[in-house]
Amino acid sequence: MKAEIIAVGTEILLGQIVNTNGPFVSKRLADLGIDVYFEETVGDNEERLKQTISLAAKRSDLVVLLGGLGPTKDDLTKQTVARYLNKPLIEDAAAMQKITRFYKETRRPMTENNRLQALYIAGSHPLKNSTGFAVGIFYQNEEGPDFLLLPGPPGELKPMFTQVVQPLLQKAYFKDHHLYSRVLRFFGIGESLLVTKLADLIDHQSNPTIAPYAKTSEVTLRLTASSRNEHVAKKLLDEVEQKIQSRVGEYLYGYGDQNSLVNVVVNLLEQKKLTISAAESLTAGAFQAMLADVPGVSSVFAGGAVTYSNEAKMKLLKIPAEVLVTEGAVSAQTAKLMASAIKNQLGTQIGISFTGVAGPDELEGNAVGTVWIGLAFKDQPVEARLFHFSNARPYIRERSVLTGLDWLRHELIK
DSSP states (O other), X not given: OEEEEEEEOHHHXXXXXXXXXHHHHHHHHHHTTOEEEEEEXXXXXXXXXXXXXXXXXXXXXXXXXESOOSSSTTOOHHHHHHHHXXXXXXXXXXXXXXXXXXXXXXXXXXXXXXXXXXXEETTSEEEOOSSSSOOEEEEOOTTSOEEEEEOSSHHHHHHHIIIIIHHHHIIIIITTOEEEEEEEEEOSSOHHHHHHHTHHHHHTOXXXXXXXXXXXXEEEEEEEEEXXXXXXXXXXXXXXXXXXXXXXXXXXXXXXXSXXXXXXXXXXXXXXXXXXXXEESTTTTHHHHHHHTSTTGGGTEEEEEEOOSHHHHHHHHOOXXXXXXXXXXXXXXXXXXXXXXXXXXXXXXXXXXXXXXXXXXXXXXXXXXXXXXXXXXXXXXXXXXXXXXXXXXXXXXXXXXXXXXXXXXXXXTO
């Protein structure tokens, strides 16, 4: 299935509102195994909307239109689609009853244009709106693409999709088959390189499908298998995951939409009954803040120090002044001493440190994005690793924290 999304509304084009419906619908369609290949935004203009629909109809199996189902003059979506299909609009009795009952109960006059919200395209399936008045529409077209029309307000669209549309599409397109998904999460590899390494698997995918998604500082793959039997689907997912792991398994850190890198690290610390402390310079406590967001982390996280200045490094961590002068605050030696000092002071099995240049100016001759991470891990020799990150200051700090977490993860699974 190839789907296309058309967001309708001049207010979106003018930047007056942000289209949050598009990403929501795209993700839900992907969960069903329906790929979204195109997404457009068109204003409240019948001719331009008709042109957009005509183009979508030539290249997609399912055209999803968001918005334009209300009672005002600029709500043209269902009327335009009906004309394109050469179908009349008819009234949904249940929706009309809901509208009239509302105006009667609130003792407000009902204008005639409110009846537009109860109209749907003849031959289509009207979709109940549990939180609003405008009915959605699902039209299965024997001579071309199917059409799905959804209301614009997110408070109406999201429950309609979850409660009505999702099971309807499942029944319409997959019949007695069910979809089973698995999300793989990767860190330390970009989307372009990941896709390159898996190019042949992606190009020849059928069942399961492989859908890559780039997120902030990480990449996810959603594997989706279709089968009548859960055991068969699991086997299909296992087989394709094994192929993926054989190529990029070193970057795979977890599964699921909610299983973040910090959660994985905290879980590993808990399993191995290890405690950690942190000394931070350029990250200014961001690493500790990320740990503290995980419920129950106090069992493995003792605390730490934010030593942003050289004076703080000397006073709190006892870093020798001569090291800061000869080696510099942004150096392997300082990173090692910071990690070792915080580990010893707080009596933890692991100490980690972050020092570097977040910008906007270089420091001690080091370019912006130069980062040293130190790791004092149990009874092993203290290590320090050099990284070079590009982009803006917040990205450098976030990337530093996540890179430190990923280094910890690798050490914990050895």
